[in-house]
Amino acid sequence: MKVDVLTLFPGMFGGVFAESILRIAREKRLLDVRVWNIRDFTSDRHRTVDDKPYGGGPGMVMKVEPVLECVSHVLATRVEGGGEEAKIVLLTPQGRRFDQVMARELSEVPHLVLICGHYEGFDERIRLALEPEELSIGDYVLSGGEAAATVVIDAVTRLIPGVLGSFESVREESFSDGDQLEYPQYTRPAEFRGMEVPDVLRSGDHEKIRAWREKMSRERTQSRRPKERFDEAP
Numbered sequence: 001m002k003v004d005v006l007t008l009f010p011g012m013f014g015g016v017f018a019e020s021i022l023r024i025a026r027e028k029r030l031l032d033v034r035v036w037n038i039r040d041f042t043s044d045r046h047r048t049v050d051d052k053p054y055g056g057g058p059g060m061v062m063k064v065e066p067v068l069e070c071v072s073h074v075l076a077t078r079v080e081g082g083g084e085e086a087k088i089v090l091l092t093p094q095g096r097r098f099d100q101v102m103a104r105e106l107s108e109v110p111h112l113v114l115i116c117g118h119y120e121g122f123d124e125r126i127r128l129a130l131e132p133e134e135l136s137i138g139d140y141v142l143s144g145g146e147a148a149a150t151v152v153i154d155a156v157t158r159l160i161p162g163v164l165g166s167f168e169s170v171r172e173e174s175f176s177d178g179d180q181l182e183y184p185q186y187t188r189p190a191e192f193r194g195m196e197v198p199d200v201l202r203s204g205d206h207e208k209i210r211a212w213r214e215k216m217s218r219e220r221t222q223s224r225r226p227k228e229r230f231d232e233a234p
């Protein structure tokens with residue numbers, strides 16, 4: 001999968017692509033991620049990326065020209081041989097709430113272009129011109145879309161076939177699309193500061209272990225995600 005990240009703050013991505021699952025996915029050539037500085041696509045002397053809102057009000061608005069120039073350049077240079085179509089995603093708190101189902105959908109897309117917002121928002125003509133999918137990672141306000149883009153890339157990359165080993169993939173399946181929280185896990189030592197690993201996990205009785213884990217999952221889901229699945233608007 002190709003991923004292009006368009007941002008005013010490329011430095012915010014620092015080392016995230018060089019560690020853990022993202023590093024492995026890149027080494028396996030299953031993820032090809034590039035970060036682009038929108039400011040490099042300005043044409044005025046001051047390299048202006050934002051301006052005051054028409055009609056007044058606080059804050060600054062991201063200008064339309066640098067974003068569209070950057071997107072055009074990315075599409076022209078990264079889509080080789082008239083290849084696959086790119087999915088353009090705008091990261092904004094007004095977007096559709098990102099979840100595991102969406103992560104799975106996006107993991108099947110060959111090319112993602114993620115545009116990170118900053119300031120008070122985007123000039124509306126960015127939306128009109130690109131007709132992007134708009135995503136939010138939750139109901140709180142981040143100072144920009146960069147942290148959200150990192151979250152989306154992580155969640156999506158681990159679902160690309162071949163990125164995780166088969167053991168982890170099967171585990172993922174058994175908690176299909178996040179409708180159940182994880183059961184408690186333990187590793188050695190069997191006792192630590194008086195806290196013991198539950199006997200059932202050391203019993204060797206696989207049916208009992210499966211039943212215990214299922215019960216713990218259900219209880220944890222009940223107490224930590226009380227009914228939210230049924231209350232939420234579609």
Ligand code: 6GU
Binds near residue numbers: 091135141
């Ligand atoms: Cl995608 N952007 C910003 N600025 N804030 C957010 C967000 C995105 N998702 C949740 N909060």
